[in-house]
Amino acid sequence: MDTQPNHAPHQVSVSPDQALTPQTMCPAFGSLRVLTRIDGVQTAMVTDTGCLYGLTFVTHFYAARKSIAAPALGTQELMAGNVAEAARAACEEAARVPGTKLVAALSLCVAETAGLTEEMLPAQINGADVVLVRVPAYAIHSHPEAKDVAITALLKKFTTPARPTDAQGVEQPLTYDQPDAQAADLSRKVIMLGEVFPADPITVDAALKKMGAALAANLPSRSLDDYKMAGKVGAIAALHPFYTQSVATLRAAGVPIVSGAPIGAEGSYGWLKGIGNALKLDPDQVEAVAAEERDKCRAIIAANPLSGRIHVCGYEGNELGYARLLVEAGAQVPYISTSIEKSLYTAADEAWLKAHGTVEVVYRKTLEQDIAALDRYHPDLVLGTTPLSAAAKERGIPGLYYTNMLSVRPLFLSAGLAGTIGLIRDALSRAPRYEWMREFFAGERAPVIPAAAINTMD
Amino acid sequence: MSQSQIQNPKSKIELIRDLDTTSGYWAAVWTMCCLPDVHVICDAPIGCFNLVGTAVPDYTDAIPHIDNLTPSVMREQEVTMLGTAGAVRRAVAAVRARHPDRQVIVVSTAESEMISSDHTDWLGKLDTPAPFYWSRSLEEDEWAGRDRVLLWLWQHFGAPQAGSVSPQSQTVNIIGPTYGCFNAPADLHELKRLIAGAGGRVQLVYPFQARLTDTPRLSDAAVNIVMYREFGEGLAQALGRPYLFAPIGIRQTTDFVRELGRLLGTEAQAEAFIEQEKRDTLQPLWDLWRGPQGDWFPTTEFAVVAGRTYAEGLVKFLGDELGMRPVFVTGRPIQAGEMDNLAVRDFLHKRQPGFVFGSINEKIYLAEAGARATHFIPASFPGPIVRRALGTPFMGYAGAVYLVQEMVNRFYESVFNFLPLDAVKPTTPAGPPGAPVAPPAGRIAWTDAARAQLDAHLESIPWLSRISASRDLRAQVEGYALRNQIAEVTPEVVERALQRPAG
Numbered sequence: 030m031d032t033q034p035n036h037a038p039h040q041v042s043v044s045p046d047q048a049l050t051p052q053t054m055c056p057a058f059g060s061l062r063v064l065t066r067i068d069g070v071q072t073a074m075v076t077d078t079g080c081l082y083g084l085t086f087v088t089h090f091y092a093a094r095k096s097i098a099a100p101a102l103g104t105q106e107l108m109a110g111n112v113a114e115a116a117r118a119a120c121e122e123a124a125r126v127p128g129t130k131l132v133a134a135l136s137l138c139v140a141e142t143a144g145l146t147e148e149m150l151p152a153q154i155n156g157a158d159v160v161l162v163r164v165p166a167y168a169i170h171s172h173p174e175a176k177d178v179a180i181t182a183l184l185k186k187f188t189t190p191a192r193p194t195d196a197q198g199v200e201q202p203l204t205y206d207q208p209d210a211q212a213a214d215l216s217r218k219v220i221m222l223g224e225v226f227p228a229d230p231i232t233v234d235a236a237l238k239k240m241g242a243a244l245a246a247n248l249p250s251r252s253l254d255d256y257k258m259a260g261k262v263g264a265i266a267a268l269h270p271f272y273t274q275s276v277a278t279l280r281a282a283g284v285p286i287v288s289g290a291p292i293g294a295e296g297s298y299g300w301l302k303g304i305g306n307a308l309k310l311d312p313d314q315v316e317a318v319a320a321e322e323r324d325k326c327r328a329i330i331a332a333n334p335l336s337g338r339i340h341v342c343g344y345e346g347n348e349l350g351y352a353r354l355l356v357e358a359g360a361q362v363p364y365i366s367t368s369i370e371k372s373l374y375t376a377a378d379e380a381w382l383k384a385h386g387t388v389e390v391v392y393r394k395t396l397e398q399d400i401a402a403l404d405r406y407h408p409d410l411v412l413g414t415t416p417l418s419a420a421a422k423e424r425g426i427p428g429l430y431y432t433n434m435l436s437v438r439p440l441f442l443s444a445g446l447a448g449t450i451g452l453i454r455d456a457l458s459r460a461p462r463y464e465w466m467r468e469f470f471a472g473e474r475a476p477v478i479p480a481a482a483i484n485t486m487d
Numbered sequence: 488m489s490q491s492q493i494q495n496p497k498s499k500i501e502l503i504r505d506l507d508t509t510s511g512y513w514a515a516v517w518t519m520c521c522l523p524d525v526h527v528i529c530d531a532p533i534g535c536f537n538l539v540g541t542a543v544p545d546y547t548d549a550i551p552h553i554d555n556l557t558p559s560v561m562r563e564q565e566v567t568m569l570g571t572a573g574a575v576r577r578a579v580a581a582v583r584a585r586h587p588d589r590q591v592i593v594v595s596t597a598e599s600e601m602i603s604s605d606h607t608d609w610l611g612k613l614d615t616p617a618p619f620y621w622s623r624s625l626e627e628d629e630w631a632g633r634d635r636v637l638l639w640l641w642q643h644f645g646a647p648q649a650g651s652v653s654p655q656s657q658t659v660n661i662i663g664p665t666y667g668c669f670n671a672p673a674d675l676h677e678l679k680r681l682i683a684g685a686g687g688r689v690q691l692v693y694p695f696q697a698r699l700t701d702t703p704r705l706s707d708a709a710v711n712i713v714m715y716r717e718f719g720e721g722l723a724q725a726l727g728r729p730y731l732f733a734p735i736g737i738r739q740t741t742d743f744v745r746e747l748g749r750l751l752g753t754e755a756q757a758e759a760f761i762e763q764e765k766r767d768t769l770q771p772l773w774d775l776w777r778g779p780q781g782d783w784f785p786t787t788e789f790a791v792v793a794g795r796t797y798a799e800g801l802v803k804f805l806g807d808e809l810g811m812r813p814v815f816v817t818g819r820p821i822q823a824g825e826m827d828n829l830a831v832r833d834f835l836h837k838r839q840p841g842f843v844f845g846s847i848n849e850k851i852y853l854a855e856a857g858a859r860a861t862h863f864i865p866a867s868f869p870g871p872i873v874r875r876a877l878g879t880p881f882m883g884y885a886g887a888v889y890l891v892q893e894m895v896n897r898f899y900e901s902v903f904n905f906l907p908l909d910a911v912k913p914t915t916p917a918g919p920p921g922a923p924v925a926p927p928a929g930r931i932a933w934t935d936a937a938r939a940q941l942d943a944h945l946e947s948i949p950w951l952s953r954i955s956a957s958r959d960l961r962a963q964v965e966g967y968a969l970r971n972q973i974a975e976v977t978p979e980v981v982e983r984a985l986q987r988p989a990g
């Protein structure tokens with residue numbers, strides 16, 4: 030799918046040997062963020078002290094004000110094979126917190142290397158389920174993908190494969206006959222899978238209600254019940270492309286999956302139609318709501334178009350959708366990079382973006398690649414990781430931490446579009462301040478290499 | 488490391504809550520990377536690199552990331568089959584190509600130690616050999632770790648080149664801080680001021696404001712100041728010159744300035760400086776001591792969980808000098824008989840002193856307990872807190888004044904919060920210390936037992952706040968009684984009305 034042959038020379042300017050610094054939080058943090066935020070879940074972390082210190086720090090900052098239990102694991106315990114015993118003791122300590130419903134035992138790098146298996150842990154402590162969440166961060170590569178690991182562990186605990194087998198062990202076909210009223214009600218509801226801004230589920234629910242459906246929950250969620258419900262709803266909307274194992278688990282439970290997210294005019298329209306199909310809603314009603322959202326989006330863009338060149342270089346795994354919105358709103362986005370792997374679920378967005386002027390989409394990116402791209406395309410705004418945003422600001426370019434952007438404005442449907450465009454327009458308009466600061470601290474500028482021209486017409 | 492003293496009798500497993508002290512690997516990176524002509528390659532999975540190099544220092548030292556640190560990026564294949572030598576080799580070559588002027592040092596991590604990746608041999612045989620530092624990350628904590636790294640740097644990059652010169656008179660080195668030392672810039676600033684006042688000249692601040700190539704010059708100074716009791720003394724001893732620890736409080740600081748003057752032969756200048764400081768930097772302390780604020784100290788309780796230097800310094804200053812009452816103090820690294828985090832958590836759930844100096848852990852425990860009348864004052868990592876401004880020291884004369892000013896202002900804050908208020912919006916019952924409006928006096932009857940019960944509740948509130956709190960709690964109980972049409976307040980009603988939201 031090479032729609033941009035004339036841009037090939039710009040690509041891959043960092044040799045693999047110089048791509049040294051992959052960009053992600055410690056992957057394990059993704060799992061911790063999901064698990065510690067659930068009410069009634071206590072975590073026990075099985076790992077060495079350096080790891081424990083760092084992960085506790087980021088958890089207390091970004092996830093939950095929850096005390097975290099762990100065993101002290103040094104060479105002695107690890108080499109003497111006391112890991113299972115240590116894990117059990119930490120789980121017991123974790124379960125002492127009143128109201129504990131589930132203890133998540135996180136097995137991290139050194140525990141995984143030493144070997145810790147589910148059978149070594151009790152199934153329950155004081156009535157609380159114990160779930161082993163295996164997070165060998167060295168084998169996971171990015172924190173978004175570790176969110177998938179944690180959610181999958183919970184879904185596996187709570188969902189059963191839907192297809193009953195007959196006496197010969199052959200799967201029987203799925204039927205959509207609903208045994209009771211509650212199930213019938215759930216069959217017209219959707220669960221969104223993927224972290225979102227808190228206002229987004231509200232606007233999505235409102236749109237779904239107009240179509241005769243509703244939003245049941247959003248995962249990751251604060252409530253264990255939402256995880257239990259996931260196998261029973263009418264459809265799962267996998268908003269972000271990296272929930273591959275969760276999606277596989279739910280698909281095996283017989284739940285229809287809609288991928289993509291309601292971002293931008295085309296995206297919102299397509300997503301609402303997809304939900305309508307999956308839930309078998311009245312097509313005319315769905316078309317009316319979807320078209321209304323699309324037209325509202327277009328009106329917002331027409332009133333407040335973006336112009337400028339933007340790099341989208343986060344490590345959250347949902348960069349492609351965000352970039353689509355910016356492009357639809359009129360920005361050029363020549364370069365996009367993310368921490369996750371290329372997959373079936375990234376293909377549609379990548380194709381769309383490349384058809385709309387994006388030159389490079391880099392998966393499993395490194396800091397060196399992102400910085401080289403800065404000097405190749407000279408963007409007007411960079412949404413990046415903290416080191417990359419710092420590098421942008423050192424060049425006098427407005428730079429924002431992509432993760433922060435996601436946490437300050439809604440993104441979905443026309444309401445999210447308006448908020449996001451406003452934020453980006455504002456960021457672009459602040460360029461002179463970034464230049465003033467740069468000059469104040471760094472002095473006269475070295476001569477600038479002219480930016481590569483980008484053809485957005487083909 | 489904070490480990491439970493309450494061990495499971497069946498096994499030797501020690502438990503940790505909210506670990507407050509990190510490992511030797513972090514110590515190595517945070518110490519070596521202060522030197523801009525060093526480039527550390529950590530033999531690490533990506534996560535161990537990110538936490539120590541970006542995610543944590545971003546929010547503590549407030550630097551976007553440590554840019555002289557590169558990971559080998561250990562993946563599953565390296566852990567299970569290949570070993571990490573290939574990954575380290577690639578990183579060494581790439582970093583040297585990019586930064587030919589930097590000294591590459593390879594550092595082990597817990598995971599590389601777990602699979603016994605020792606690179607000493609082959610790194611030593613490179614055309615340009617590179618040293619390998621075994622960080623003992625599975626055994627050593629960050630304080631012992633920093634101490635050992637500093638000594639190692641001296642032994643490898645200092646001692647061999649240092650001539651047997653006699654020290655330059657009146658020069659002083661400061662040993663410490665490194666990255667990850669709470670409040671270090673302000674304390675360092677104050678320390679420099681004290682040294683200059685005593686007649687000294689600061690030569691090296693190692694490693695924080697030095698280069699690796701400065702290391703041999705460590706031996707040139709006449710006196711070394713070891714900034715923290717937690718680490719750095721090992722290096723000071725190896726240097727063989729007299730050394731002093733950085734002071735906290737008026738008495739320690741005065742002794743420090745005098746002793747430094749004596750060691751440098753500048754006694755008269757040191758004395759003159761102390762006299763000048765009494766009328767200048769320290770004057771506010773004398774004024775507050777003589778003013779009404781001074782009356783609060785003897786009735787104020789405080790607790791400390793912090794690095795040893797701060798823990799001991801705060802007890803000496805706030806306790807011994809000002810007469811405040813320490814309810815518990817526990818230093819890090821923890822010593823036998825001190826409270827670990829499990830014990831601290833239990834204590835704070837039961838009882839909350841007026842001031843708690845600590846890390847985010849104590850802040851969480853106070854929040855869990857619903858503590859409303861306790862002032863939390865950051866005094867330690869972990870926890871996201873920026874302390875880069877130069878005007879917030881705990882050490883020295885300026886530190887004494889800053890601490891007292893900070894506490895007095897928190898007192899004012901308490902008073903403000905307990906004063907009656909005509910709110911624009913109706914106050915929500917059982918909210919934070921706002922001003923629940925008391926029903927007209929006399930309409931609600933109290934049994935004697937209920938009154939006693941209320942007094943018992945007041946006992947758990949810091950002394951200063953009690954008068955206003957008594958009015959506040961009474962209003963809360965009576966408001967509850969009114970809403971529930973209860974004519975007489977019994978102990979049971981008091982309990983129900985004052986029930987705190989569960990932690």
Ligand code: SF4
Nearest residue numbers: 055080138166534535
């Ligand atoms: S040991 Fe593994 S889980 Fe822990 S910080 Fe390092 S990479 Fe992350």
